[in-house]
Amino acid sequence: MPDYEQTATVAAEPDELFDYLADVHHLPEYFPRMTDAEPALGDEVVVEEEDDSGDLHRAEGWLHVDGLERRMEWGAKAGPYHGWLQIDPDDVGGSLVTIHLYQDHEADTDADLAEALDNIRRLVSTGSL
Numbered sequence: 001m002p003d004y005e006q007t008a009t010v011a012a013e014p015d016e017l018f019d020y021l022a023d024v025h026h027l028p029e030y031f032p033r034m035t036d037a038e039p040a041l042g043d044e045v046v047v048e049e050e051d052d053s054g055d056l057h058r059a060e061g062w063l064h065v066d067g068l069e070r071r072m073e074w075g076a077k078a079g080p081y082h083g084w085l086q087i088d089p090d091d092v093g094g095s096l097v098t099i100h101l102y103q104d105h106e107a108d109t110d111a112d113l114a115e116a117l118d119n120i121r122r123l124v125s126t127g128s129l
Helices: 014-021 024-030 109-125
Strands: 003-010 034-039 044-050 056-066 071-076 082-089 095-102
Touching: 003 109, 014 024, 014 082, 014 095, 014 109, 024 034, 024 109, 095 109
Parallel strands: none
Antiparallel strands: 003 095, 034 044, 044 056, 056 071, 071 082, 082 095
8 A cells, every 4th residue: 555755845834834734724735635624523524525536525634733743644534535744853953844644546646646735835825833
C-alpha cells in the first residue's frame, strides 16, 4: 500500500502557521481537491472533495489536532486512507512542514502533496495567516 511524504520550508512562525492550518475550515485552502470541510462531533469531520472527473463526493472522517506537538492526524471513517501534517521549527525562524499520506491505491499523490505545500507557501506570502 502506497505511502507518500513531502517536506518543505515555509517562511512563517511554527505556532502561528500550525494554528492556521489546523483549523478545519482552512483545509480546503491548501489541500487540492478539497472543496469544503466542516467539524462534526468531537474529532469527526465531514469533507467534500472533487474527483478527477469533476464530481463532488462527501465523506466522513476524523481529525485529531495536537497543538503542543504541532501535529494533526486525519483519516476516513470508511477505508484505509489516513495521513498527518507536522510542523517543526527550521534553523532560521521559519517552519518545516511535512505532510504524509497513506492510501490503498496508486494515485498522483506526490503532485497533490507538492500542490498542498505550494498552497501553504502562497497563503503565507499573501498574508492570509
